[in-house]
Amino acid sequence: MDEIIRYFFDFSRLSGYWPDILHGFLITVEMSILTVAIGIPLGLLLAVLRLYGIRPLNALIIFYIDLFRSIPQLVLIILAYFALPFSGLVLSPFTATVVALSMVLSAFAEEIFWAGITSVPKGQWEAGRSTGLGFNQTLAYVVLPQAIRLGIPPLTNRAIGISKGTTLGSVVAVPELLNVTSSIQSNVANPTALTVGAMLFLALFLPFVRFTRWLERAYGHPRH
Amino acid sequence: MTATANGTDAARDIVVIKDLRKSFGNVEVLKGIDLAVAAGEAVVIVGSSGSGKSTCLRCINRLEEPTGGRITVGGQEITGRKVDLNALRRRIGMVFQGINLYPHMTALGNVTLAMRKVAGLSKAAAEEKARHHLDLVGLAHRADAYPAQLSGGQQQRVGIARAMALEPQVMLFDEPTSALDPELVGEVLNVMMRTKQLGMTMIVVTHEMQFAREVADRVVFMDEGKVLDVGTPHEILVEPRHQRIRDFVNRTRT
Ligand SMILES: Nc1ncnc2c1ncn2[C@@H]1O[C@H](COP(=O)(O)OP(=O)(O)O)[C@@H](O)[C@H]1O
Numbered sequence: 001m002d003e004i005i006r007y008f009f010d011f012s013r014l015s016g017y018w019p020d021i022l023h024g025f026l027i028t029v030e031m032s033i034l035t036v037a038i039g040i041p042l043g044l045l046l047a048v049l050r051l052y053g054i055r056p057l058n059a060l061i062i063f064y065i066d067l068f069r070s071i072p073q074l075v076l077i078i079l080a081y082f083a084l085p086f087s088g089l090v091l092s093p094f095t096a097t098v099v100a101l102s103m104v105l106s107a108f109a110e111e112i113f114w115a116g117i118t119s120v121p122k123g124q125w126e127a128g129r130s131t132g133l134g135f136n137q138t139l140a141y142v143v144l145p146q147a148i149r150l151g152i153p154p155l156t157n158r159a160i161g162i163s164k165g166t167t168l169g170s171v172v173a174v175p176e177l178l179n180v181t182s183s184i185q186s187n188v189a190n191p192t193a194l195t196v197g198a199m200l201f202l203a204l205f206l207p208f209v210r211f212t213r214w215l216e217r218a219y220g221h222p223r224h
Numbered sequence: 225m226t227a228t229a230n231g232t233d234a235a236r237d238i239v240v241i242k243d244l245r246k247s248f249g250n251v252e253v254l255k256g257i258d259l260a261v262a263a264g265e266a267v268v269i270v271g272s273s274g275s276g277k278s279t280c281l282r283c284i285n286r287l288e289e290p291t292g293g294r295i296t297v298g299g300q301e302i303t304g305r306k307v308d309l310n311a312l313r314r315r316i317g318m319v320f321q322g323i324n325l326y327p328h329m330t331a332l333g334n335v336t337l338a339m340r341k342v343a344g345l346s347k348a349a350a351e352e353k354a355r356h357h358l359d360l361v362g363l364a365h366r367a368d369a370y371p372a373q374l375s376g377g378q379q380q381r382v383g384i385a386r387a388m389a390l391e392p393q394v395m396l397f398d399e400p401t402s403a404l405d406p407e408l409v410g411e412v413l414n415v416m417m418r419t420k421q422l423g424m425t426m427i428v429v430t431h432e433m434q435f436a437r438e439v440a441d442r443v444v445f446m447d448e449g450k451v452l453d454v455g456t457p458h459e460i461l462v463e464p465r466h467q468r469i470r471d472f473v474n475r476t477r478t
């Protein structure tokens with residue numbers, strides 16, 4: 001038992017690697033934040049556009065969300081990095097990963113926002129419009145606040161799930177946390193780096209997971 | 225020119241409906257409605273479920289698009305493509321059976337939203353006026369409550385304040401008490417009676433026959449998409465001239 005603990009927590013083996021680990025951690029944090037900061041607003045924009053009921057546009061939006069919800073994230077990252085250059089678009093590994101993940105998140109976010117918007121009762125629209133508020137005003141002040149509130153718990157879950165996909169960036173050699181720590185592991189033939197990696201992932205995602213729990217409790221039984 | 229049934233002249237008519245028709249698909253639910261409502265008048269529309277009362281009311285602020293006929297409100301044509309719908313609707317208050325308060329806003333927020341975003345009042349001016357209107361419905365002390373913290377009757381009174389605060393030319397009420405527990409109906413009807421006393425022009429769809437008898441200047445009886453009869457509450461509800469109305473009155477008498 002002692003043996004095992006010493007094996008997994010042998011921090012002496014990591015001297016000199018700490019800057020790399022920190023750098024990997026920061027890249028993971030950056031990619032996660034960018035994925036959420038691009039994916040969720042993009043999803044909201046798509047849901048709102050879909051509301052205008054422009055047929056060809058809606059067909060495109062639905063194609064987009066179905067596509068990005070069905071392709072595995074790993075495949076998308078590889079495509080973004082290795083296939084897009086053939087169409088003249090060369091992305092860095094970092095950018096390719098963020099683009100792929102935020103598109104996936106935007107597709108799921110669109111579905112969540114859309115479900116939220118359509119579950120706001122028709123009477124809310126009618127109340128707003130009957131007081132002279134325009135379509136966009138009713139959407140902005142009456143419908144979206146309710147739709148977003150409904151969407152927050154499932155959105156946070158999705159955002160966490162997809163942000164964890166930043167680890168997939170290692171396939172295109174993004175020096176993110178998992179990539180860094182697993183290569184240190186093979187360099188020094190000791191898994192302590194992975195232990196550190198796991199703890200850092202925990203430090204990054206656990207607060208979010210707790211936040212969702214809190215949200216679910218706060219919004220699970222709507223008080224107003 | 226046309227005269228309303230109680231003899232007022234057309235110049236004082238706030239709402240004039242001529243040969244209003246509405247079809248859903250190929251089902252015609254309004255088959256040529258004619259009605260003129262004078263300033264300050266309270267007209268109550270009664271009739272069995274499905275006779276087209278709501279549809280008629282909703283055509284007046286174009287929540288439903290009429291398929292034929294003409295409607296003017298305050299002398300202005302409201303049908304046709306060039307009409308500024310939002311400006312039109314601001315002049316027409318509506319109170320819903322489903323109440324439809326905004327659940328994420330306080331009573332005050334519900335009342336001030338359109339005052340600020342449509343009428344363009346400053347926050348302070350809107351709030352001051354909104355408090356006045358909440359006071360008129362007896363809810364000044366609940367200004368900061370969310371709809372879920374209010375009883376159904378209180379919610380509907382906020383709904384009335386929300387519409388009244390825009391100082392409309394006419395108020396439309398579509399079964400405002402039908403969704404309420406019986407013991408909460410009275411407070412809403414009282415507020416409506418006071419609204420009438422303030423001189424507001426009102427068109428009310430309701431099944432509250434006592435309210436119709438006491439408050440209505442005229443009662444309209446709708447039947448299968450047509451106006452079967454119009455008259456004083458006494459003429460329509462006490463000594464009906466038509467067998468169908470007699471049947472209806474007997475059914476609703478409690
Ligand atoms: N949006 C709609 N689509 C199709 N039919 C409708 C719609 N709204 C109302 N109707 C029909 O129009 C008729 C009149 O309805 P309504 O005006 O609600 O009657 P009332 O308010 O007198 O009960 C009913 O037969 C109803 O089913």
Ligand SMILES: [Mg+2]
Nearest residue numbers: 277278279399
């Ligand atoms: Mg109705």
